[in-house]
Amino acid sequence: MAPDAGIEGRTDGWRPQGAAGHQHATGRQLDELYIEMPASDAPSRLPPAHYTEMIESALRRAVAFDAACPAQLAEAIRYCLLAPGKRLRPQLVLLAAEACGGHAEAALPAAVAVEMIHAYSLVHDDLPAMDDDDLRRGRPTCHKQFDEATAILVGDGLQALAFEILASQLQPAERAARCCAELARAAGPSALVGGQADDLAAEFRHIGLERLQSIHRRKTGALFRCSLRMGAIIANAAQDRLQALTTFGEHLGHAFQVVDDLLDVAGEEQRVGKRLNKDRRRGKVTYPLLLGLEESRRRAAELVDSASAALEPLGAAAAPLRELAEYIGRRSR
Ligand code: IPE
Ligand code: IPE
Ligand code: MG
Ligand code: MG
Ligand code: MG
Numbered sequence: 001m002a003p004d005a006g007i008e009g010r011t012d013g014w015r016p017q018g019a020a021g022h023q024h025a026t027g028r029q030l031d032e033l034y035i036e037m038p039a040s041d042a043p044s045r046l047p048p049a050h051y052t053e054m055i056e057s058a059l060r061r062a063v064a065f066d067a068a069c070p071a072q073l074a075e076a077i078r079y080c081l082l083a084p085g086k087r088l089r090p091q092l093v094l095l096a097a098e099a100c101g102g103h104a105e106a107a108l109p110a111a112v113a114v115e116m117i118h119a120y121s122l123v124h125d126d127l128p129a130m131d132d133d134d135l136r137r138g139r140p141t142c143h144k145q146f147d148e149a150t151a152i153l154v155g156d157g158l159q160a161l162a163f164e165i166l167a168s169q170l171q172p173a174e175r176a177a178r179c180c181a182e183l184a185r186a187a188g189p190s191a192l193v194g195g196q197a198d199d200l201a202a203e204f205r206h207i208g209l210e211r212l213q214s215i216h217r218r219k220t221g222a223l224f225r226c227s228l229r230m231g232a233i234i235a236n237a238a239q240d241r242l243q244a245l246t247t248f249g250e251h252l253g254h255a256f257q258v259v260d261d262l263l264d265v266a267g268e269e270q271r272v273g274k275r276l277n278k279d280r281r282r283g284k285v286t287y288p289l290l291l292g293l294e295e296s297r298r299r300a301a302e303l304v305d306s307a308s309a310a311l312e313p314l315g316a317a318a319a320p321l322r323e324l325a326e327y328i329g330r331r332s333r
Helices: 027-036 052-062 071-079 087-099 103-125 148-169 172-186 193-202 209-234 238-265 287-291 295-310 310-328
Strands: none
Touching: 027 087, 052 103, 052 209, 071 103, 071 148, 071 193, 087 209, 087 238, 087 310, 103 172, 103 193, 103 209, 148 172, 148 238, 172 193, 172 209, 193 209, 209 238, 209 287, 238 287, 238 295, 287 295, 295 310
C-alpha cells in the first residue's frame, strides 16, 4: 500500500465504524469539513502563561550536565527538552499546588520531572518504529536532527533524570516518595507506555470508541492526572481536594487528546509545529475518524466542562486551572 493511502486505502475491506447515532466521517468528508476551521489565531486563543520563566529556567538548570555526559547526548537532551513546548503539564503541577494552598516553588521539581517524562515520550513517539515523524515543536525531530540511537538514549536519560530530580529535590522525603510512585505509575506499562503500545497495535485496525478512550486515558491522560495529583500531594492536600484534582485531570487529559486528534486533521502546521494528517496516514483511529469533526469538538467541550465542574470543592483558588482547561479546549497548537 502506498504510504499515503491511509485508512481508506486498505485493501482488506475494513472500514472504520461510526459510533451509534453518529454519521461516520471518511477522510474525504473530513477534508471538506475542516475548511471551516479558523485560519488564524485570535488573541483569545493564546495560552495562559503561568510561571513561564520559572519553569524554563528550572528546565535549563536541570540539564546543565557535567563532563561525564557526552557532549552530543547533552546537546540532544537540551534540544528536545528546551524546545518550545507549551509546558502544560508543569503549569498544572504548579497551579494544583497553589490551588491547595501550597507554594509553586516547592512543586518545581515535580513540574520539571513531568516535563522530562513528557519530552522523552515525544522523542520516542516520533521514532521510525513508532509514529515516524520528522517535525516536532516546529523543528526536526530528535532522530532527524541527531540519529536514532541518540533519540533512544535521550529518552532513557530524561526518564532517569526525572526520577533523580523528584527523589533528591522534593521535600519532605515522604512526599518525594509518593510523587516518585505517582509518576512511575503514570509513565509505566499500565498507563503511558501501555497506551502507546495499544495505540501502535491498533494501527490500521478497527477499534471502537471505548477502546480508543482507554488508549487516550493511558497514553495521554495519565500524565495530566499525575501532574495534578503531584501538585496536590506536595501541598499536602486533604483527600477531597486530591480527588477533585484527580477527576479534573482525567477529564482534561481526555479533552486534550481529543483536541490533539482534531488538530492533526484541522490545524495549521505552522501553529501546531507537527506534520498534519499523520494519524490518517498511519492508520490511527481517532475521535474525528470515529465521530466526525463536529461531534468530536462537542465532546472536547463537554470534557472541559466536566473538568471545570470537578474543581468545585477548590472554589476561587482553582480559577487559573479553569482558565488553563478552557485554553486546552480551544487551543490551536
Ligand atoms: C503532544 O503534547 C503529545 C500528546 C500527548 C498528544 P503537547 O501538545 O503538550 O506537546 P508540547 O509539549 O506542547 O510540544
Ligand atoms: C502521543 O500521542 C502520546 C505520547 C507521546 C505519550 P500522539 O502520537 O497523538 O502525539 P503527537 O500527535 O505525535 O504529538
Ligand atoms: Mg503516537
Ligand atoms: Mg505521534
Ligand atoms: Mg497526535
